[in-house]
Amino acid sequence: MKSIYFGKTPMLFSIVAIALVYSLTGCGNNTQNQKTEETVDTEETSVDISALTKIADTTLTDKKISVLVRDSLTSKNETFYIKVTDLEGNPVTNTNLDYNVIMDMGMMSHGGPYYPIVDLGNGLYKAEVVFIMANMKDMGKGWILNTVVNKTDTLAFLLPVSEVKQVRTIPVGTKDDGRVFVSLLLDDEVKTGSKPIDFTLHKMEKEKFPELDGYTIEAKPFMPDMGHGSSGNEAATGKGNGRYSGTVNFSMKGPWIVKVNLLKNGEKVSQEELVFPVVVK
Ligand SMILES: [Cu+2]
Incomplete structure (x- = not known):
């Protein structure tokens, strides 16, 4: 499921569950019970989860998938995080998670560079995407993050990607x-x-x-x-x-x-x- 979708119908993939979750502000929606005190060590630095902002989440039958960012997403090489918990908010560690990105511009769609997902442990995953442009008003859905859970369920998150302040x-x-x-x-x-x-x-x-x-x-x-x-x-x-x-x-x-x-x-x-x-x- 690593395909990137082109053409007018980017969402024509086999879907068990789809959820489009979008939050305009960094405040996030449904941000209850986010106890994010833990710190996870990665190869380069440790990730302070409490410093991250949830921009989207969705619930499957037995787990919850959240997308976390440091500040916000802008049109540059961005690192963000995907968190998998059970319905009570406890980390779920045995998930096979993968992702891809596509930008839906209405008349056409295109992909962008992205790095393979990194399992940081404790239900936290690192994604790194180069958003080669910002979402454009009234032009399609903008950037879509497809997370593939256990190779079967694809969850599509709309990502709010705004214009970077200083070109990067x-x-x-x-x-x-x-x-x-x-x-x-x-x-x-x-x-x-x-x-x-x-x-x-x-x-x-x-x-x-x-x-x-x-x-x-x-x-x-x-x-x-x-x-x-x-x-x-x-x-x-x-x-x-x-x-x-x-x-x-x-x-x-x-x-x-x-x-x-x-x-x-x-x-x-x-x-x-x-x-x-x-x-x-
Ligand atoms: Cu575009």
Whole structure:
């Protein structure tokens, strides 16, 4: 059930149970008995569940599936969480959970890049999706998260994905891979100093968006108002699975941009330089 649905009828999949749950605000609906005190360790950081906001939930006969986000979902590379509990709210750990995403734009539908689900234990699962655009008013249902429970039940959640404040995902043409989505994983505001800078790359291949390795990502901070850059920057190199990590140095407070180019064998292979704004506090 990993298919991505194109065409006018994206919801024509075999469904035992469908629930469309939508909440316009971060306050969530039916947020009773959410005792979320526990902390789950993942490979990179621990997830503080109490800091997450429930944006949607639905109930199957014997379990409840909730979608949790850190703040809200915007048009960029986003990590969010899916929680499985019994009807009393206790974690259910033996679920086979999978997911895919599709954007229903009314006249057409398309997918987007997404990473395989990660079982964090204790009924909590991590999903990571690059929302390559925001939901558009009066144009279809917008982004739909299909969660597949035990390979049989598909639950469709409407995801409220709004326009990102500072652009973090930009498509660019490349020499070898056609259109590539470059996603910067950096907050809108960061502190001064040297820090890691992470990217993901995905290309388009028919209806899919595979992870893209084999590049070096040059990331150069620049302060347009003052006409200077900084020293101590290191290009982002591949870590596998389309993930890249480098170092940038924001040497003073104020508005910066990060100028990004894709390189192969030291040669620039992206059609244009990408510009990501960052506010340094
Ligand atoms: Cu779209």
